[in-house]
Amino acid sequence: MTDLSLTDLAAGTVVKPGDDDWDAARAFHSGVGEPTIIVRASTVDDVRAAVRYASSERLDVMVRGGGHSAWGAVPGGVTLDLDALDDIRVEGDLVHAGGGATWGAVAAVLAEHGLGVSSGDTASVGVGGLTLGGGIGWMVRAWGLAADQLVGAQVVTARGEVLEVDTESHPDLLWALRGGGGNFGVVTRFDFRAHPLTAVVFATLGVSGDARPVLRALRETMRDAPRELTVTYMDVPAMDPNAPAGATITACWIGDDEDAARAALAPLLALEGVSETELGVRSYPDILMDMPAADPDQPMPGFVGGNTLLEELTDDAVDRLASFREANQASVLFLRSLGGAFGDVPQGDTAFPARHATWFAMAGAFDVPGLVHDGNRPLIQAEWDAIEALGAALYGNFTVSTDPALVSRMYSPETIARLAEVKRRWDPQNLFCRNHNVRPA
Structure with a gap:
């Protein structure tokens, strides 16, 4: 050594x-x-x-x-x-999570205190990556992004200095950490303001038939839905025997009021082709998914598509998304509701883009031989590009691409310029460039 x-x-x-x-x-x-x-x-x-x-x-x-x-x-x-830096401490409603902690571990510790932080969907996802990229989670409509709940951090800079960062100390750096990615240093501790949370109502609704009326009804239902409710629509192909194929709506309601959750979902349950599969009270840690690690002998196929933050889920967007899924046998369609607390945050208060968006949408075809080939790959990408053009920005946490050009689709020119100034101050040599990189001004 x-x-x-x-x-x-x-x-x-x-x-x-x-x-x-x-x-x-x-x-x-x-x-x-x-x-x-x-x-x-x-x-x-x-x-x-x-x-x-x-x-x-x-x-x-x-x-x-x-x-x-x-x-x-x-x-x-x-x-x-940072795997060993996984300490989690709770002080009142403040939770300190090490840079190597995972969200499943954080949720489990907070549950012991009757608290929660909106933290994505998957237990094994790291606190650091999700938060620095924004963090669209199950409580995004009630509490905002994971980054919105970040009130402080300990950061090791490119010079090897240790900074304690909050709204009073290095506020420019805190602003950049809230959605600007891992460009600015190594975050060895994250400080979040947690919320009272003893349980959630979690529901799964099966969906069959044409997706278009369901998506339109989902849009109208969420337009005035209580902030306690966040929903996801997902339609996946029959590729993995452990993951059932088909379309589902999943919903998370903050609290243990099953009647209130059912009432909020009633317009969806009244639709033809929508049926209740599950609806009941769960602990928040229990609804976080376990994602198996990649198998080097069976790598995942490529992905032709992308994601976007939509200001509105218009009829045009609905039709294009549904048509994309129908046209590509081995494809996935995913939407999550935004709005509420997510939209309460003024655009300039964090680096995260498109605070006016009300839906996050992702679609893509898996690059499986025999289903996707050189002739139709550009056509599939063009079909997605037309959908992305309807949105306001790309969400970096939901892309597997390392293309440096994506940064210009993630942030506005004004935000990039401000991030570049913060980068110049704290990492002028661009040591931290293995990310959606913002180069120093």
Whole structure:
């Protein structure tokens, strides 16, 4: 380890090609990486040493929390593994989560205190990646994004300094962390303002037949729905025997009032082709999905499509989304309701785009041989591009692409300029570029 000049590591370890545990260390949730070295940090001082080493050796840094990001597959650089920095502490309604913590663990600890934080859908997703990219979760209409609940952070900068960041100390950096991605340093601790939460009502509705009337009814239902309710529509192909194919509406209601949840969903349940599969009180940790890690021997197929934040789910958008799913046998369609607290946040208060959006939509065809080929791949992408053009911005957390051009579709020119100024101050050499990168001004 000392030959890598990382002698300042207090307790962490360095893994390099040829080491016995190299193959295990470079595997992350979504695949297998090919970094130059891997630093498994156990303390904040380990993070500082790793960052200083990377800077001195002119190596890019890729920070790994939960490991769901596609950036782990980009070769070279230093992979900084924060898995051991997973401490979770609760002080009143304030929760401190280490940069290596996962949302399932945070939800479980908060449940013991009768609290919750809106945190995405999947237990194994890292706190860091989801929050820094925004974080559209099950309580987005009541509490906003995960980033909206972020009130402070501990950050190791590109110079190896440790900053305590909040609205009074380095507010520019806090602004950028709320949706600007991992461009600005290594966040070793996240501080969230939690909310009272003892239980949720979770419902699953089966959907059959034409998606168009269902999506239009879903739009009208959510237009004036109580903020306690957030819904998702998903239609998936028969590709995985563990995941039932077909269309469903899932809904999460904050609290244990089944009658109120059922009343809010009544217009949907009255539709032809919609049936109640499940509706009952659950604990919030129990509704977070478990996503199996990637199998290197059976890599996921490519994905032709994308996502967008829609100001309105217009009839045109509904028809285009439904038609995309119908035209592509091995495709997925996903929508989640926004509005409410998400839209209460003024656009300039965080880096996250399109606060006026009321729906998030994603669709894509899996690039399966025999179903997608060189001749129709551009046509499928063009079909999606026409849908994306209806939206206001792309949501970076829901793309597996590492194309640097995506940044211009994620943020407005004004937001990019402001992010670039923050980047110039805290990472002028662009050490943290293994992300949807905003280059320093």
